[in-house]
Amino acid sequence: MLEFFKAGGAPMIVLLGLGIVALVASIKFVSKPRAEAVRPLRALAKSIVYASIAGVATDLMAVFTQVPNHPEWSKSPELHLIVMQGLGESMAPAVMGFTILNIVYVLIALGERRIAGA
Known part of the structure; x- marks a missing residue:
């Protein structure tokens, strides 16, 4: 797992931070579901999508700039x-x-199900 994390580089730190916040918030949402809590969760999820895309782009940029900079490669x-x-x-x-x-x-989805069933 550590090798996987290292392979992704610096963007993985941002994703880990956002991921922890999103997971904690969504667990709280399941335990105490409130309809008004869904919007912030979805906004946080959207930021994870953008961070994932930015992370891939950053890593691709590293590959495409580092390979030519090493003549032996x-x-x-x-x-x-x-x-x-x-x-x-x-x-x-x-x-x-x-x-x-x-x-x-x-x-x-589990939290929304609990709201609908309440």
Whole structure:
């Protein structure tokens, strides 16, 4: 898990912070559901989407600028594997962000169900 987190780089810190806040807020929403609490949760979820996209873009930028800056990489017959590894690592923010969003939206759905059933 630590390697996965390191692969995503600095954007993972932002996602972790937003994710913790969103998970705590959505757990509170399930335990004490109030209709007016849904909007802020959805806004927070939207920020996780944007942070995930920005994280992937940041990581892709790192790959596309670092590979050419290392002559030994750019002249390597394994260049395609180096780039592939970088592209794979660049997906880490999307994987983490969208996994957190999945959990948050399941919790929101449970809270909304409790509101509807109350």
